[in-house]
Amino acid sequence: LLVAARDEEAVIGEVVRSLVGVAAEWPGSEVWVIADRCLDLTAEVAQTAGARVAVRNGGVGGKAAALNWWMREHETVWKEKAAVVILDADSRMDPGSLLLLGESLADGADAAQAFVTPLAGGSVGRLAGWSEELMQRIDDEARQRLGWPVPLRGCGMAIRSGLLAALAPVLHTQAEDLELDVLLGSRGARVDFVPGATLRDPKPQRLAGAARQRARWLTGQIDVLRDYQRELWAIATRRRRTPKRRSFAGDFFLFPLLFLRPKAVMILLRLSLLPLVPGLALIGLGLDAIYYLAGAAVVGQPRRYLLDLALAPCYLAVWAGGLLLTLLRRTRRTWLRAGR
Numbered sequence: 001l002l003v004a005a006r007d008e009e010a011v012i013g014e015v016v017r018s019l020v021g022v023a024a025e026w027p028g029s030e031v032w033v034i035a036d037r038c039l040d041l042t043a044e045v046a047q048t049a050g051a052r053v054a055v056r057n058g059g060v061g062g063k064a065a066a067l068n069w070w071m072r073e074h075e076t077v078w079k080e081k082a083a084v085v086i087l088d089a090d091s092r093m094d095p096g097s098l099l100l101l102g103e104s105l106a107d108g109a110d111a112a113q114a115f116v117t118p119l120a121g122g123s124v125g126r127l128a129g130w131s132e133e134l135m136q137r138i139d140d141e142a143r144q145r146l147g148w149p150v151p152l153r154g155c156g157m158a159i160r161s162g163l164l165a166a167l168a169p170v171l172h173t174q175a176e177d178l179e180l181d182v183l184l185g186s187r188g189a190r191v192d193f194v195p196g197a198t199l200r201d202p203k204p205q206r207l208a209g210a211a212r213q214r215a216r217w218l219t220g221q222i223d224v225l226r227d228y229q230r231e232l233w234a235i236a237t238r239r240r241r242t243p244k245r246r247s248f249a250g251d252f253f254l255f256p257l258l259f260l261r262p263k264a265v266m267i268l269l270r271l272s273l274l275p276l277v278p279g280l281a282l283i284g285l286g287l288d289a290i291y292y293l294a295g296a297a298v299v300g301q302p303r304r305y306l307l308d309l310a311l312a313p314c315y316l317a318v319w320a321g322g323l324l325l326t327l328l329r330r331t332r333r334t335w336l337r338a339g340r
Contacts (some may be wrong), residue, residue, distance in 0.1 A: 001023055001029060001085045001087055001093075001098070002034070002085065002086055003015065003046075003051070003087045003170055004032075004033075004044070004070075004086075004088075004219075005033055005035060005038070005042050005046070005089035006038055007038050007039055007042060008040075008042050008090070009038075009040040009042045010012040011088050012033065012042050012045050013049040014261060015090065015092065016031055016033065016046050016051040017049045017050060018092055019031045019093060020096065021050075021095070025097075025099040029098065030053040030077075031050065032054060032074075033046040033052070033053050033054070033089075033179075034054050034056060035053055035054070035055045036060065036063075038055075042145045043337045044088075047292050051056050053312070054073065055068055056070075062135060063154075063176055064174070064176040065172070065174060065175065067168055067171065068169055068291075069250055071164065071169075072168075072169075075233035078161045078164075079161065081161050082102070082105065082160065082161065083102075083158045084099075084158070084159055085101065085156070085157070085158045086154075086155060087159050089115075089157040091156065091200060092199065093114070093156065094197075094198040095200070096196070097114055097194070097197035097198055098311075100114075100194050101158040101197050101339065104192045105158060105160065109191065110159070110189035110191065111152065111158060111163070111165055111180075111191045112157070112191070112192045112194050112197075113140075113151075113152050113153060113156060113157050113158075113191065113193050114194055114197035114198060115194070115198050115202050116155065116156050117198055118132050118133060118201060119200050119202045121160065126304070127308060128200075129163070129301065130295070132153075133293045133295075134291070134292070134298070137290070137295075138291065138298060140193045140297070143193065143254075144193040148254065149184070149185065149189070149191040149254055150191055150193040150254075151177070151178075151254065152181055152184075152191065154175075154177040155199060156197070157180075166253060167180060169313065171282075172223075173219070173220045173223040173224055173227070174216045174220045175216065175217060175221075175223070175224060178217075178220050178221065180233060181254070182224060182228045182235070184230060185231070185235045186230075186232075186234045191196065213303075223266070265287065270285050270288070292309060
């Protein structure tokens with residue numbers, strides 16, 4: 001279980017202690033923390049809590065660079081393991097989750113993604129959380145039932161060690177999960193969704209933090225679209241099934257899901273098309289309404305969810321702030337921290 005952390009001494013101890021207990025579910029598992037150019041006591045706190053710690057003092061910033069460095073510097077560690085489970089420094093894995101991820105890999109998956117439960121308090125955090133929860137409970141559940149690959153979510157993703165070692169040197173953007181989606185898709189890899197495996201992931205509580213998080217996503221999307229055209233073309237033109245993939249359509253329809261975000265912007269585009277192609281626009285808007293209303297049947301707090309839907313237009317402000325930050329900071333290779 002690999003945690004990449006930068007200046008996380010306030011939370012890393014409790015997270016490591018919980019992961020040490022979870023690691024017992026998969027015999028031979030270890031908890032590792034990458035203390036990436038930290039200016040605080042992240043390394044010391046993590047080690048005291050029971051993790052093995054790798055201290056990285058230099059190099060390019062970012063989670064992708066830290067992951068690549070660890071795979072290179074600690075080859076003897078991962079070669080003895082079946083898989084690497086990538087986690088964030090503030091995420092918690094529920095008991096039983098690691099066992100389920102292991103069962104998915106034992107069944108033949110190249111990678112497995114746990115269900116990421118968003119933890120949010122304020123209205124901004126809840127709006128972001130609802131969006132992620134719907135995508136998993138509706139989109140990812142449907143893809144898994146069809147035998148289609150699902151998107152990785154940056155944390156709670158288990159990847160076969162050798163496969164990750166082959167892909168890690170290529171990673172270079174601020175959206176390493178999106179890069180992995182493209183690279184795995186171009187290889188015809190099988191990526192399973194394991195909803196029974198649950199990860200609890202805190203969301204930014206303030207507008208500024210949420211905007212910074214979206215800036216990281218947007219920056220990563222731009223870089224992936226620019227740098228992975230060959231891999232995207234390979235996915236789009238694959239017409240035959242692979243030994244581990246049941247359907248070309250699963251690949252083909254995954255990538256619009258990854259890049260056409262946020263969905264709120266797509267709704268605005270459909271509204272703008274009403275005067276030009278009213279029939280088509282109304283069909284799209286009707287499907288959107290069904291999607292979001294159906295969400296009340298699958299989320300844990302339907303009443304809270306429906307009340308928060310009234311604030312959905314405010315979510316555009318979060319993405320607008322993220323876009324502005326992207327334009328201002330996209331040349332900086334750093335941990336674009338979302339804050340708490």
